[in-house]
Amino acid sequence: QVQLVESGGGVVQPGGSLNLSCAASGLIFSFYIMNWYRQAPGKERELVAGGRGYYAESVKGRFTMSRDNTKNTVYLQMFNLKPEDTAIYYCNAQSTLGIAGYWGQGTQVTVSS
Numbered sequence: 001q002v003q004l005v006e007s008g009g010g011v012v013q014p015g016g017s018l019n020l021s022c023a024a025s026g027l028i029f030s031f032y033i034m035n036w037y038r039q040a041p042g043k044e045r046e047l048v049a050g051g052r053g054y055y056a057e058s059v060k061g062r063f064t065m066s067r068d069n070t071k072n073t074v075y076l077q078m079f080n081l082k083p084e085d086t087a088i089y090y091c092n093a094q095s096t097l098g099i100a101g102y103w104g105q106g107t108q109v110t111v112s113s
Contacts, residue, residue: 002026002102004091009107012081016111020076022091022104033094034067034074038087038109045090049076058084081111 008020022034035050048056049065062081067074074091091104 002093004093004102004104006089006091006104006107009089009109011110011112014082014111014113016081018078018081018109020078020089020107020109022074022076024072024074024091024093027093027102029069029072031096033096034065035092035094036063036065036074036076037090037092038085039090039106040087043087048089050092078109081109083111083113085109086111 003025005023006020008018010018012018020036033051036048037045038048039045046056047054048059049063055063062079064077065074066077076089078085086109088106088108090106093102095101
């Protein structure tokens with residue numbers, strides 16, 4: 001029933017920008033905290049944006065997360081992208097009750113010259 005569908009990934013040059021979106025369905029959107037994670041090959045999945053204004057230090061000042069509750073969609077605006085940002089980016093929905101969590105299938109972001 002629950003679906004999280006990411007989109008907007010692609011290949012971009014260093015210094016470029018990319019906008020990701022995650023459309024949620026099958027859940028009461030306002031009951032969930034939305035987060036963005038990323039995972040590069042051979043590395044652990046890391047939280048890059050989430051909670052109430054949280055950003056990983058590596059992306060702070062370059063990434064901005066927002067949500068549109070009328071569209072059940074969360075966004076990740078990424079600016080000044082670096083090669084180290086290359087990863088699969090995952091949308092995550094975490095119940096505010098701490099009971100349920102859901103993941104999208106991910107969208108690939110590649111930053112390369």
